[in-house]
Amino acid sequence: MTDVQTIDVGHLKAYDISNQDPLWWGQFMFVFIEGAMFAILIAAYFYTRLRMDVWPPPGDQFPHKLLPTLELIPLILSCAGTYWASEAAKKNSRGGMAGGLTLNIALAAVALWMRIVEWHSLNFNWMTDIQGSYVWAFLGLHTFDYIADLAFTAVLLLLVLIGRCGPKQRLGVHVDSIVWYFLVAIWIPIYVVIYWGPIIVETQQ
Amino acid sequence: MKTTTRVAKVSAATCTAFTLLLTSCIYNRQSAIDPAGPQSGRIDTLWWSFFWLLGAIFLIVMVLTAMTLTRQHRGFEQEPLEALHKASEKTEARLRSVITGATIVSIVILFVLIVASTVTGKANSELQNKKNPLTIQVTGTQWWWQIEYKMGDPTRSLVTANEIHIPVGRPIQIRGASNDVIHSFWVPNLNGKRDLIPSRITTEWLEADHPGAYRGQCAEFCGLQHAHMALWVIAEPEDKFNAWLEAQLQPAASPRTPEEIKGEQVFMNHACIYCHAIEGTPAAGQSGPDLTHFGSRRGIAANTLPNTMGNLAGWILDPQTIKPGNHMATIEVSSGDLQPLLEYLESLK
């Protein structure tokens, strides 16, 4: 006989597609890390800017604002696709996941194309001056993450389409949504800094 | 010819070793707890207050810690502890209130220390309000100090190196700059340190209240020869300082003896002039220390060695052995030219 109490967990679910899963926490940590990095980069941008008498440095064009502003539309809308997919993952709806992820990828690709067109039109690069270094760092880091997450989303879509989509993969679809929301959300302050920053904090000689 | 150079090198090195032994006593005052000015004096007082107060706290904590070894449980219930792994609620409460009390006491002590520290800092910054300051720009360079006296009258500006003369009792404003990497200006007997940062000007105020020679050295790691970047601050009474200043404002003394005349020619005909300036001669190089009054300075190679003829010979013949990696080029000086060159340089008082 025993006098030890037992807790039987056999009846509990073998997985849970929600924020209770450790994987969700792992992705959340990733968001924190990235967020901390961008926050420090933004702080460093303003620190540097406040030391300069003239901003933006002579010769740098003011970035165009039309295309980057329009870019926000597909970018924010792409979150709807993400949400659709992550809810469908909970309900194990293959069609919903496929639709949501496709919408997400399509809109994100449009936004990426707009960003690259605008990026291409800058008349300075990372070596030109200190503003160039920062603008390219913001664009480079964010776009790198953006493309990486897009690639991962494409892999998830592929898994959904070919039907190799068990609970782990559905959990992947669900937690991947946090990273996408984050990438969209952090883009907004970066957008303000890159495209409006030189105007807001402009000083001429 | 090569052999003679080697012989000269060896003898110079021997000479250097000897002089180092004999003159080692001139390396003396470089200490934060041997104050020679009001700034360092206040810091010294603050230091000793911290020392005694915190030292007492350290002793009390150590005694209490040691007592945990000896009392092993006396005064507290034994048996329940064994079984329950905790003391009675009364004992626990008593321990908690002792911890609370100790915490409150430490907060109070730290508050006092913060006030003491802030008051000292404030008092030390008062010096800049004193009248009749002297402004000296110190520019850190790998691995020596350029010293510029900024006078109201620009024609009376003075450039020298590795040695600062100041009048006793007058506030000195040190403007710190750097030509390359970050250095730190530190003469502990007079005041704390101040970093010299490229693209910035930093400021430090100091004052000496006793005449004397105070050594300082670079305190921020600045590369290969960080260890050999020292300077002297010589505090003198006002009249002596003025005499020094007048002498330094003169162009270099003209060579008098035939040896010195020859030495000047040796200097002018070698690469020395590309880096060093001697006021009143064609030598106008800017990247090395100004040598106009070299003979009057205490040390060579940013006070790596005392300024003696033997050391100078060793330094000119083989700077890379004495201070490896420094930016002084090794120049071939024939043995016949060496002595005149030394005589000339040492005559630049």
Add this chain to the structure above:
Amino acid sequence: MRASQDIYPQSVDVERDVEQLRNSWRHPRGVLGWLSFTTHQAIGTRYIVTAFIMLLAGGIEALMIRTQLMRANNGYLGPERYNQIFTTHGTTMMFLFAVPVMEGMAIYLVPLMCGTRNVAFPRLNAFGYWMYLFGVLFLYWGVFTNTAPDVGWFAYPPLSGPQYTPGKSTDFWAQMITFTEVSALCVAAEIIATISKMRAPGMSLNRMPLYIWSILIQSWMIIFAMPAIVLASSYLLSDRTVGTHFVNPAEGGDPLLYQHIFWFFGHPEVYIIFIPALGFVSAIVVAHARREIVGYTAMVLAQIANGFIAFGLWVHHMFATDLPQIGEAYFTASSMMIAVTSGVQIFCWIATLWSGRPRMTTALHFVYGFIAIFVLGGLTGVMLAAVPLDLQAHDTYFVVAHFHYVLIGGALFPLFGAFYHWHPKFTGRLMNETLGRANFWVLFAGFNLTFFPMHILGLKGMPRRIYTYPPGMGWDGLNLLATVGAWIIAAGGILFIVNFLWSRKNGEVAGNNPWDADSLEWAASSPPANYNFEYLPAVTSRYPLWAPREQRGVVTGLATDRREALVTTLMDAEPHHRYILPGSSIWPLISAICVTIGFAGSVFNGWYITWGAIISGLAFIGWFWPKRPLEPAHD
């Protein structure tokens, strides 16, 4: 260990379950198998062993430094070699020893203390280890090919910039940082997830052992501090390799910005190292004073406060850069505040020892040594927080003395104590107590002989990082004393190694709980099975193994034919769902190699970043690609 049916409920078939657990948690065979391990005991051990090798390397470098400074104008090391050695010493000790060893201990201990089977992300854990190992190899490849970094472990620009330090040495250094930070961030993320979601049922937040608290706080600090150093080293690297201007003063970049970012990481880094060590102290004090900690709540709050305050005092490393006075006053106050929160913990330990029945084991010896050294180091820290004193002591041997008191006293002594304390758990055998005490006393004496004179040297004007000094400065005798002390420390280290090797064969067999300690790791066998517990424990108190028998509990119903653990809720640790842990995998190693190709190659050619990203991406896809058949759901 034989499973004993009698302590478990009748409802379970212990023999069958244990058999299945053994099979599902068995390590794969062969070299390839060895490279695929993902159990936390294996990965934790690898971290600890690698980190101890780094401690030896850093220690040898320290001996070289001390030998060079033994007397004035010593010619043992030239300036170039000396600068390489002290840079490598600092870098090794901070990045390659102290942080990884704390992580290794956490990886080993956290799942055991939380009562679960593995960390939350076992493959990420393995990936983190490989990244760390490749970082080690990368830096030491530089050291042995004479491209050792020589600009200090802080690498201030512009000295570390392309103009004043051409060549590859600083690039090696900066990229090594990236390796170790990736590793540290992986560990931090999985530790937070493990502690937050995988504690034993009933282990609510206020029942977590203090060590778990400390490692949780440390992991959060890593999450917020490490991005800063990644940024700082990236600034440096991109300025050096692709010509950006982030910290280039000639183009409007500011070298002080680098210092701000570096120390925003660098100060919390110190706490990242010693906060887990304080957790060791708590665990040792409780177990060896044989009583509950006095002031648990105060301890937890003080640790959390420490974690926060640590981010608010980085500027005290920069007082000499001529900052505005008001800022200085703020940073003085915040720096001194840390003394209060640390003081509270010291008081609690003393009170616990005072009212307990301390058993003078080697582990507790190290705790007493820790208190003596750490309190002294903390008090000199209070001195350094005062701006006027700091302006004198900054960058002198006084500071060298201070942080060695804090780091060796505050982290290394508890670490040695922890090793004596948990060695029976790791290996099944106790270490020799007589040798252990000798080890302690030699280390303690050598440590104080080495570092106490440095306080005086600093006050007498000896700056840091000088490769030699002239005679007649009044520094000779004290330096000689410090050098003798350093060799005594080395002797202490050798005693430790001897004891460790001796105990592997001859140590007394420990049993599950040789110290009659309180926390869950002592309920597992020694050494623990790959699955840690036959049945996961459930707890009803803060000191589960001291609780009466009728209050103990076990979890049944978890699948044993696959690697499965239990997810519980964040606050109260109520069972929520079952969680399938991945098994052994070679993909972490493959991914780490791909990432390494990108990182290491980028030092030589920027395009490697792109190629590295592509192959790493492919490796990660391979990692996450679902295995056939899809995992059964069982629901």
